[in-house]
Amino acid sequence: MTDLLRRGRASLAFSFLVQGVAFALLVTRIPAIQDRYGVSDALLPAFLAAVPILAGVGSVTTERLVKRVPPSRLLRWSQPVVLLALLGVGAGERMVELGVALAAFGLAVGVLDASMNMLGVSLQRSYGRSIMLGFHAAYSLGGIVGASLAWVGAHWHLALWVSYLPVVLVLLPAVLVGSRWYVDDRGAASVAGEQAGEGGAVVFKWLLPLCLVMTVAYIGDSTVSNWSAKYLQDVLGSSEQMATVPYNVYMVTTLLGRAIGDLGVRRFGAVAVVRGGALVAAGGFAVVAAAPGAWVGMLGFTLLGLGLCVLVPQTFAAAGRLFPGASDAAVARLNVFNYVGFLIGSPLVGALGDLWSYRGAMLVPMVLVLVTVVYARSFGAQPDRYGGGHERPRTADVGRGSNGL
Numbered sequence: 001m002t003d004l005l006r007r008g009r010a011s012l013a014f015s016f017l018v019q020g021v022a023f024a025l026l027v028t029r030i031p032a033i034q035d036r037y038g039v040s041d042a043l044l045p046a047f048l049a050a051v052p053i054l055a056g057v058g059s060v061t062t063e064r065l066v067k068r069v070p071p072s073r074l075l076r077w078s079q080p081v082v083l084l085a086l087l088g089v090g091a092g093e094r095m096v097e098l099g100v101a102l103a104a105f106g107l108a109v110g111v112l113d114a115s116m117n118m119l120g121v122s123l124q125r126s127y128g129r130s131i132m133l134g135f136h137a138a139y140s141l142g143g144i145v146g147a148s149l150a151w152v153g154a155h156w157h158l159a160l161w162v163s164y165l166p167v168v169l170v171l172l173p174a175v176l177v178g179s180r181w182y183v184d185d186r187g188a189a190s191v192a193g194e195q196a197g198e199g200g201a202v203v204f205k206w207l208l209p210l211c212l213v214m215t216v217a218y219i220g221d222s223t224v225s226n227w228s229a230k231y232l233q234d235v236l237g238s239s240e241q242m243a244t245v246p247y248n249v250y251m252v253t254t255l256l257g258r259a260i261g262d263l264g265v266r267r268f269g270a271v272a273v274v275r276g277g278a279l280v281a282a283g284g285f286a287v288v289a290a291a292p293g294a295w296v297g298m299l300g301f302t303l304l305g306l307g308l309c310v311l312v313p314q315t316f317a318a319a320g321r322l323f324p325g326a327s328d329a330a331v332a333r334l335n336v337f338n339y340v341g342f343l344i345g346s347p348l349v350g351a352l353g354d355l356w357s358y359r360g361a362m363l364v365p366m367v368l369v370l371v372t373v374v375y376a377r378s379f380g381a382q383p384d385r386y387g388g389g390h391e392r393p394r395t396a397d398v399g400r401g402s403n404g405l
Contacts, residue, residue, distance in 0.1 A: 005126055008183030012119050013138040015079060015178065018171050019112060020142020021149070022086050025164060026105070027225070028150040032160055033089060037098045047098070051106040052339035058110020059339070063332035065111075066118065071328060072182035075115040079175045081108035087168045090160030110339075114332045120313075121320030121327050123183060130265035132313040137258035140309070144251050202329045206322060209375040210315050211337045213274075216368045217311040218341025219348065220281060220304065223365050224250050226346040227358070228301055231288070235358050238294035246301040253305030261310050271380040274314050278372035281307025285366030289359045311372065312338070318379040 026033075034044055065074060085108060088101035120135045153163030225247060233243035257277075264273045284303030291297035319334045320327040345365070352361035 004181075005123065005183060007181040008119075009123055009127075009131065011178040011181040012116065012123065012183075013135055015075060015116055015175060016135045016138040017142035017145075018079065018175055019082070019109075019116065020139040020144075021146035021167065021171065022082055022142075023109070024143040024146025025150055025167065026086060026089065028147050029153070029160060029163070032154065033098070036160055037092070037095050039095065039098070047102060049343060050099075051102055051109070052342045054103055054106030055110035055113065056336045056339040058107040058112075059114045059332050059335040060110075061107075062111045062114040062335075063329050066115075066328045066332070070184045071115040071118040071122075072179070072184045074111055075119065075182060076176075076179040078108045078111040078115065079179075080172055082112055083168045083172050083175075087161065087164050090162075090164040110335070113338065114335045117316045117335060118328045118331045119182060119184070121316055121331055124317060125320060125324070125327075126183070130262040130270070130317065132317045133258045133261035133265065133310065136309070136313040137255055137261075140251060140255040140258055144248075144255065147248070147251070202323050202326050202333060204333075207319065207330060207333060209378040210319055210322070210334055213311060213372050213375055213378075214315050214334055214337040215341040215344070216365075216372055217308055217315070218338050219345035220285075220308050220365045220369055222342050222345030223349050223362070224301060224304055224308075227349050227353075231358055231362075232294050232297055236291055236294045236297045238297075242294055246298055249298060250301050250305040253302050254309040257306045257309035258313065261313070264310075265314070269380055270314050270318065271376050273310050274379045275373050275376040277307045277310035278369050278376065279307070281311075282366050282369045283307070285362050285369065289362040289366065307369075314379055322378075 030044075030048070033039070039047060062071075062074060082105060085101050085105035089098060089105065092098050092101055116135070120132050124131050149163065149167060152158075153160075228246040228250065229243040232238040232246055233240060261273065280303055284300045284305075284307055287300030287303060288297055289300075291300055316331055316334065319330040323330040348364065349358075349361045352358075352364060
């Protein structure tokens with residue numbers, strides 16, 4: 001590996017970490033944001049839904065922008081906007097100011113998520129081995145750091161802007177400096193596309209299985225993030241303090257799973273890792289649904305972290321392999337289904353919990369995750385572009401038969 005690629009990998013990993021910090025600082029302080037601006041419980045879902053919807057718009061816009069502007073440049077300027085928008089959320093006083101700040105945050109996050117994963121896919125192509133899980137491990141680590149900083153702010157009853165300002169003052173110049181080493185690999189993508197016979201177009205029917213897996217993964221993730229505390233306390237009878245633990249356990253196991261996941265992909269291949277992750281996640285939901293008490297429920301959430309953590313990074317990587325000559329467009333379109341899953345997951349579980357039972361509601365994401373097992377072969381094969389509509393194995397599946405770099 002050249003020093004250029006190593007610096008590019010490190011700087012991109014840092015961007016993933018910073019994004020994890022920023023997003024965690026926003027979502028973990030929602031009650032404080034609600035109190036600061038006087039947002040009613042009835043109006044809060046509209047504000048929360050607006051962020052992923054606008055992020056989807058930002059991701060779609062990125063697909064068009066990268067035809068003229070390198071993803072590295074989009075990332076270089078979208079990440080500071082996200083940090084400044086976060087500060088705006090904490091510093092505003094009127095509801096209209098909150099709306100503007102959240103709108104800027106959502107649009108910039110869509111551009112940021114898409115461009116980060118575009119660069120990750122292209123770097124993985126240059127490395128010739130699986131490294132995507134490492135980037136998402138950095139995001140998970142950032143989430144843990146951000147949640148810890150949010151806890152400190154809440155514990156000391158700090159104003160939102162007081163909590164956010166030091167973070168932004170430290171991270172903003174750091175990401176601007178780090179952005180100097182981002183690596184675009186568009187030339188290699190074009191060569192790979194020509195070698196694979198790819199005309200540079202994304203055929204949606206070939207991308208659709210990956211879109212489904214992405215949606216399911218985020219339905220599972222949003223179920224844990226939005227309902228784990230309530231489930232442990234209301235259904236399994238834990239204390240209020242203990243009810244805060246499952247999400248932290250989930251984040252830690254997600255970090256651990258992603259930190260070692262690339263080794264699994266290199267050893268066993270992406271198909272086996274994705275299939276195994278889906279089975280572990282489905283088992284986690286089953287344990288949560290059947291848990292007789294809080295400690296067994298925590299075991300279920302631990303399994304969920306270990307299982308779900310591999311799906312999203314490997315889905316982006318698979319899109320890059322499937323469309324080597326149009327990986328940027330494929331990643332941007334796939335990224336939209338990140339937000340689709342987030343929008344579906346929490347309301348789905350809440351509605352089923354109210355109408356049926358929360359134990360029964362946990363079985364729905366379990367069944368959806370099992371669908372991933374059916375589509376796992378999409379992570380190591382590509383449609384036959386030369387007729388017949390069948391799938392054929394890729395001759396250079398990332399993670400198996402790599403050059404060992």
